[in-house]
Amino acid sequence: MSADPTAAPVGRVPGGAPVDERHESETISGYVRLWWQGVRAGDLGTLPIIIGLALIVLTFGLLEENFFTERNFTNLLLQMAAVATMAIGVVFVLLIGEIDLSVAFVSAVGAVVMTLLLRPDDPGWPWWAAIAVALLCTTTIGLLHALVITKAGVPSFVVTLAGFLIWSGVVLILTTQYSTAGTIRIQDATVVGIANDFLSELWGWILAVAVVVAYAALQLRTAIARRARSLAGKPTSLIVLQTVGLAAVTFAAVWYLNQDRGVPKVILILGILLVFWSFVASRTRFGRHVYAVGGSAEAARRAGINVDRVRIQVFMISGFMAGVGGIMLASRLRSVATNTGSGNLLLLVIAAAVIGGTSLFGGTGRVIAALLGALVIASIQNGMDLMGLASGTKFVITGLVLLGAVLVDAVSKRRRAARGGV
């Protein structure tokens, strides 16, 4: 039954009863109070991660003088972009309460396919065609995983673990077959430019202004539309405050980046992806169904949602985003090799999604978690690199941060359950 806005529900009171909940959240103090109630009930949102990120940045800033430099900030963003991109896909998978262990090697498959198609004269495809085919491949891989998971009922952990092995093998086969040294260089300027080009100073500023204006306009429009229906809208003063805050952060970042080489192109791409997938997750029917499947698959099924189809689409998103991330990484290194996708890439991507606040239990988390988590991981890695710590120490510290994030998740989940009545 599709929703008809004009259909009078049984419960409608003639003339419309006064709606009485709006008053509390009409003022800033009321808003803050509601938010704080949520936090105390275990709905922490992005609070712990932002505190954690601030602490980490401050610590490294104090310990290492080169941490707070324009060049290092730029490098940090470049290191983070691909991990954040892939983590967006993983956030969706975690939201439905599944896991995808194959993302690193799926990303490598995408990078290798693109690179092979780009080889000059053999076959020498244009960059857009090579990228399109690479993303088609990784999305199809996600589809294959999902079909086994949903149709055969095998847990995603096992299916994507098998995928982990299979796709690492495919990467090895392809790279060794087409090059004796095991390394294939990318010579296409556009593809190399993805992760190595920067926006001009002027474009950086135009972008910053556009982001802030678009944010304020959207927020105001939503608030006005809600008040027109006499529902609680965000107080205008709060929107102004948030816009000023966003403007301060954005302008500072652009100014700082412009001191070095400018805003990296890859950050622009990441920003577009974040906005797009955030919109999909929080404003569309599909996104609502993703959360419902993660919260209670049974409730979703009874509500008539095709749970398997949602699962399949989510794994396709994961494959697609892995492909995009793989292309970013290959572009940054200007090549692919036998070891593409190996190492700790998978762990960093999943850790980014979890550290950013996506619950492993499904149903809780936001797309922005991918960015926040990737920023934390990149900051730690970058800071420890600058301090010249041994790799053993780096692994231990990264692991402890991940453990801390999972503990915060588990504790807040218990709190939510404890206050959940019944």
Next chain:
Amino acid sequence: MADTPLLECRKVSKAFGAVQALYRVDFEMRTGEVMALVGDNGAGKSTLIKGIAGIYPFDEGEVLFDGKRVVIHGPRDAARRGIEVVYQDLALADNLDVVANMFLGRERTLGSVVLDESSMERTARETLDGLSVTTLKSVRQTVAGLSGGQRQSVAVAKAVMWNSRVVILDEPTAALGVAQTRQVLNLVRRLAERDLAVVIVTHNLHDVFEVADRITVLRLGQRVALFEREKTTQQEVVHAITAGTLDQVPGMDPSAAAEAPVEAGAEVEA
């Protein structure tokens, strides 16, 4: 109260393999009336309501809706006809807020993809207000933070929002405390006042005598009694539940009949 029942089951039977979960049961509900469906574990209560909700077809017998013979082809078909079932586990997604739960699977959109949140929020609020559900502070809080009675209210409001005509409540007070049971029973009464046909499936005779107009008693898959609340007593109903006369025991040695359906029926309920 209308003369013809809104929904009527005539001599419906359902077997699961060798187990006769329902045998030639008559059941009816009328608009503006609360019908209680009572019986011991394994009496066939769940089988009957699942059949009405279209979870599975009855083996024999017929279902009349609005006086016309109908075959209900699944839960969606039932919902289309205005038959909503609120199951005991409520089927709410804890991580979503009240509005999202009430519209789950039937979201309103602007265009065809983007959610129309403010329209959904307004309708949800109005539906809850219309049912005098006053205990909910905000329809934007997640269901995880609600009490058992509030959850039940949300599930019921969700069921009646879709122009439904029949609402079947499966053990609505089973997990609730005294005050919350009162809230929910008041809500059940209000549903009947809105000219819905309400069926309440329960073990709790106290609840039954509080809200029901009539009482159907099932025992071992058969209807053993139909009471009007005003003309009966708890003792009479208890007697029917535990020792009501069975018309027939199909395909079985009468001496073995007392045992077999109980075990089998219990399995079906679970």
